[in-house]
Amino acid sequence: ATPMSIMVATGKGAAAGVLFKNAEAIETLRRVDTLVVDKTGTLTEGRPRLQEVMPTQGFAADEVLRLAASLERGSEHPLAAAIVQGAQNKGLALEPATDFQAAPGKGVTGTIAGAHVLLGNAALLSANGVGTAALAAPAEAQRAQGRTAMFLAVDGQAAGLVAVADPVKATTPEAIRQLHAEGLRIVMLTGDSETTAKAVARDLDIDEVIAGVLPDQKAQTVKRLQAEGRFVAMAGDGINDAPALAQAQVGIAMGTGTDVAMESAGVTLVKGDLRGIVRARRLSRATLRNIR
């Protein structure tokens, strides 16, 4: 492409909320055949809301929520914000947590009023010797609705289940239709459970789901698709997505997401509207036509 055609594409992109970092990003985009897309904050709004709290025998729902929220006050994860907000909406008084630790892709742990508290997925609890069998069926029922289920443990005992829902962005279904019309294969990549991911993917007609991926394995997954001969664009918003954005032939960050993601990406969608990818590809093809 000529410098002039790159300038034109850059300007048209910017006017449409699509920021290209460099000429390479513009030129490469038209060759992409696979879009790998993060679920939370990319396909969805990234602002989950509390839906359900289910205690096990011997615990009260408000106590489960109060402990979960007290612990999550120390976390910056969107899931944490949903739980803290849910507790505040109920007027529950939160307590300080000490020894707070975040296990990326798994959950959070800490001490509240002398009790050892864990909140996160089944892997986190099982790594700490806590079984979740009693909550497995209700958790799966929540996931089948596209919700994310988290388990609370208190002093080595499963105390309850907290479920949140993160609405799909209003622009996502149309974006997926347009991307399919361009012949792209769309792969969802998420740290969330397979059932939750598949429930969201089914409604969106996504081609493939890769779930339960730990944050540091996202880039590895992109690499594997590339090794299969795919030409990959990766769209994401989080710190966790940054290495995968850098690994992909084209990284696409949400302007609504973290700075780290934007720094690692060749393209930023200012408003996080995935239809911008189709726009960007049109501009990419237009630069090619200009040199013919």
Ligand code: ADP
């Ligand atoms: P995503 O890919 O959706 O951004 P993550 O990789 O951050 O998800 O987390 C994967 C899973 O780990 C979550 O679905 C949740 O079950 C658990 N988890 C991660 N962080 C937290 C947290 N702060 N509180 C509770 N659970 C968490």
Ligand code: MG
């Ligand atoms: Mg995300």
